[in-house]
Amino acid sequence: MKNIVCFGANSDIGKALLKILAEFEASNFFLLSREITQLNSLASELKLIGAKNVEVYEFDALKTDEALKNLGKIDRVDYLLICHGYLPKYKFFSEEELELVFRINCLSVIKIIEYFIPIFKNQKGGKIVVITSVAGDRGRKKLGYYSAAKAGVDAYLSALRQEMSDYRELQILTVKPGFVKTKMTEGLNGPFPASPEDVAEDILKAMIKNKNILYTPWFWRFIMAFIKIIPESVFKRLNF
Amino acid sequence: MAVIESWGHYPPVFGSKWQYFKGSIPKEHSVLPFGLGRSYGDVCLNTRGTHLVTSTLDSILNLDVENGFLTVQAGVSIKRILSFLSRRNLFLPVVPGTQYVTVGGAIANDIHGKSHHREGSFGNNVSEITLLRSNGEIHNLTNKDGLFRATVGGLGLTGLILSAKLRVIKIPGKTIQQKITNVYGLNEITQGLIEESAAWPYTVAWLDFSRDTIRGILISGAFSDRNSRDPNIKIKFPFQIKIVNKWTINALNLFYYWVKRMRTGNSFIHYQNFFFPLDSIQGWNNAYGKWGLMQWQAVFPKEPKIIECVYKLIREFNEVPSLVVLKDFGDITPNGLLSFPKKGFTLAIDFAVNLNTIRLVDRLNEFIADVGGRIYLAKDSRLKTKTFSKMFNMLDEFIKYKDPYFESDLWRRLVN
Ligand SMILES: Cc1cc2nc3c(=O)[nH]c(=O)nc-3n(C[C@H](O)[C@H](O)[C@H](O)COP(=O)(O)OP(=O)(O)OC[C@H]3O[C@@H](n4cnc5c(N)ncnc54)[C@H](O)[C@@H]3O)c2cc1C
Numbered sequence: 173m174k175n176i177v178c179f180g181a182n183s184d185i186g187k188a189l190l191k192i193l194a195e196f197e198a199s200n201f202f203l204l205s206r207e208i209t210q211l212n213s214l215a216s217e218l219k220l221i222g223a224k225n226v227e228v229y230e231f232d233a234l235k236t237d238e239a240l241k242n243l244g245k246i247d248r249v250d251y252l253l254i255c256h257g258y259l260p261k262y263k264f265f266s267e268e269e270l271e272l273v274f275r276i277n278c279l280s281v282i283k284i285i286e287y288f289i290p291i292f293k294n295q296k297g298g299k300i301v302v303i304t305s306v307a308g309d310r311g312r313k314k315l316g317y318y319s320a321a322k323a324g325v326d327a328y329l330s331a332l333r334q335e336m337s338d339y340r341e342l343q344i345l346t347v348k349p350g351f352v353k354t355k356m357t358e359g360l361n362g363p364f365p366a367s368p369e370d371v372a373e374d375i376l377k378a379m380i381k382n383k384n385i386l387y388t389p390w391f392w393r394f395i396m397a398f399i400k401i402i403p404e405s406v407f408k409r410l411n412f
Numbered sequence: 413m414a415v416i417e418s419w420g421h422y423p424p425v426f427g428s429k430w431q432y433f434k435g436s437i438p439k440e441h442s443v444l445p446f447g448l449g450r451s452y453g454d455v456c457l458n459t460r461g462t463h464l465v466t467s468t469l470d471s472i473l474n475l476d477v478e479n480g481f482l483t484v485q486a487g488v489s490i491k492r493i494l495s496f497l498s499r500r501n502l503f504l505p506v507v508p509g510t511q512y513v514t515v516g517g518a519i520a521n522d523i524h525g526k527s528h529h530r531e532g533s534f535g536n537n538v539s540e541i542t543l544l545r546s547n548g549e550i551h552n553l554t555n556k557d558g559l560f561r562a563t564v565g566g567l568g569l570t571g572l573i574l575s576a577k578l579r580v581i582k583i584p585g586k587t588i589q590q591k592i593t594n595v596y597g598l599n600e601i602t603q604g605l606i607e608e609s610a611a612w613p614y615t616v617a618w619l620d621f622s623r624d625t626i627r628g629i630l631i632s633g634a635f636s637d638r639n640s641r642d643p644n645i646k647i648k649f650p651f652q653i654k655i656v657n658k659w660t661i662n663a664l665n666l667f668y669y670w671v672k673r674m675r676t677g678n679s680f681i682h683y684q685n686f687f688f689p690l691d692s693i694q695g696w697n698n699a700y701g702k703w704g705l706m707q708w709q710a711v712f713p714k715e716p717k718i719i720e721c722v723y724k725l726i727r728e729f730n731e732v733p734s735l736v737v738l739k740d741f742g743d744i745t746p747n748g749l750l751s752f753p754k755k756g757f758t759l760a761i762d763f764a765v766n767l768n769t770i771r772l773v774d775r776l777n778e779f780i781a782d783v784g785g786r787i788y789l790a791k792d793s794r795l796k797t798k799t800f801s802k803m804f805n806m807l808d809e810f811i812k813y814k815d816p817y818f819e820s821d822l823w824r825r826l827v828n
Pocket residue numbers: 419444445446447448449450451452455456466486487507508509510512513514515516517518520521522523524525567568569571572573574690790820
């Protein structure tokens with residue numbers, strides 16, 4: 173029986189992942205989001221699927237400390253899932269937006285992880301699953317802040333992996349989805365759209381196989397490998 | 413000492429705490445005795461607390477040939493006992509499908525073997541148990557005590573078994589006379605198994621679920637006075653690499669079927685090869701990769717129709733099990749309050765774990781609850797509280813005897 177803590181539990185990808193985990197093993201869930209009513213209905217669904225116990229908490233990434241205080245000490249955390257994220261609508265050169273994007277996508281994520289690190293150290297294992305994005309692999313116009321914030325988390329996670337390498341049974345999984353049809357991408361037309369359920373199943377597989385980095389769906393790994401080797405002198409002229 | 417894991421590698425575990433049992437029960441965490449981890453599911457796991465590894469309880473204490481009793485400490489393996497006994501033309505009346513099981517584990521899951529129709533389950537052949545409770549008390553129990561009945565099949569939750577006095581039987585030699593029969597279709601299989609069980613002390617049926625009609629092999633045996641040397645061919649499978657899939661399963665089923673078919677009739681075989689064929693490949697569970705395997709085992713009334721329904725459900729889910737075994741449970745009532753065996757057929761089916769097989773097993777569990785059957789907790793990790801209490805009606809009685817410091821993941825899942 174696992175204790176599973178999920179930040180951004182109301183995100184479409186988060187919900188799909190929680191449902192699959194509830195089915196995979198009877199566990200206790202701690203769900204966090206700004207939308208308590210939504211969480212309550214998710215909670216009853218998870219129980220129906222197989223969750224043992226579900227608790228819901230309020231969480232605003234702009235007030236991360238507060239949420240962590242409310243959550244209090246949990247004796248054991250087997251899986252920490254961080255799924256919240258904020259994609260600004262085509263804004264660049266806006267200080268207000270810059271703050272929001274970094275605080276939600278980057279600062280709160282790192283804060284949350286560091287809050288739980290002592291627990292993971294103490295129990296000598298666990299899984300930290302963080303959803304970043306393929307956007308973090310290379311910055312693109314209109315997505316500048318988002319890419320930078322996600323890249324920041326990617327870099328932090330790879331540092332953390334080295335930092336914690338003595339803990340052989342601690343998995344730190346960076347999840348890099350491509351284009352997924354969710355609330356966040358409503359109205360957008362991205363390439364090769366995937367469903368949150370597909371992504372969730374990939375994440376479960378990666379958790380079982382103790383992977384470090386997951387591109388999902390799988391072909392994004394190759395797309396991004398290609399995009400990353402394009403010389404900057406060429407890349408800057410590209411328009412996609 | 414290896415890491416704490418269950419045999420099926422499902423549910424996945426990490427960072428589990430354990431310590432050797434050194435004579436007393438530590439009180440800072442909840443505890444659970446751990447034998448050789450041959451249980452498939454979470455009955456042998458206590459990820460919130462610590463595991464007390466019983467390999468320190470490794471002595472054979474006394475052999476009373478005259479009255480036919482052997483007293484051993486609870487960490488001794490069936491393998492050691494059998495090699496000790498068989499040299500003296502003695503044997504245990506009940507042995508499981510692997511020798512790598514401790515006496516403590518055999519009692520705590522009240523295990524059964526190919527002899528159930530004659531000898532009942534392991535607990536029917538235990539005359540005394542010495543049990544250590546977390547409050548430091550040591551109880552010497554006989555089968556008249558309530559605590560004895562709770563400890564047999566007690567899932568390691570009533571205290572730590574220190575030692576036990578086991579009944580032993582006389583055998584003429586180390587060799588089994590084996591009879592192999594081909595059977596085709598469910599009626600022939602079930603009828604055949606019942607007839608073989610009336611005639612032979614050891615029976616089992618292997619079934620092939622990979623085709624449109626179920627076919628099977630009946631294997632019956634009895635000890636004979638021929639002698640043969642102990643087998644020592646051992647293959648190791650040390651890495652977790654998934655090689656079990658539909659192709660290999662089909663190939664394996666076909667291979668097994670034809671090998672057995674070619675040996676139709678009577679033959680002589682060492683007891684290790686007869687009782688423990690899987691033991692010749694060490695770590696075979698690793699062939700299921702990181703996802704692991706589940707064994708689903710149920711007992712239900714002796715109606716071929718129920719097997720038919722199970723088979724159909726499996727086909728509906730488009731799965732091919734890697735192993736299907738059918739046994740005949742006789743009339744002997746088990747001693748334990750939560751013991752698995754009861755009169756009926758018992759079907760054990762191996763599946764590679766994935767989301768589809770998990771859903772399938774959930775459906776099978778509900779089906780078995782509906783037909784008045786029961787799931788074997790030593791193999792289970794999917795049962796839900798409601799179906800569990802429907803299947804085990806002595807639960808309330810059992811709870812009175814549970815030790816407050818002893819916990820397991822299975823118990824948290826099903827009761828707390
Ligand atoms: C290949 C294979 C074939 C099998 N065939 C059969 C079969 O034919 N029939 C059958 O019935 N089962 C069978 N099993 C299941 C196996 O027999 C049981 O799971 C058995 O209980 C495992 O014993 P263990 O020593 O490994 O105990 P573990 O799996 O380590 O523990 C099992 C339970 O026993 C408890 N326990 C262990 N030691 C003590 C103690 N000293 N005091 C109190 N509680 C204790 C544990 O707490 C736990 O609840 C098979 C398993 C495998 C892998």
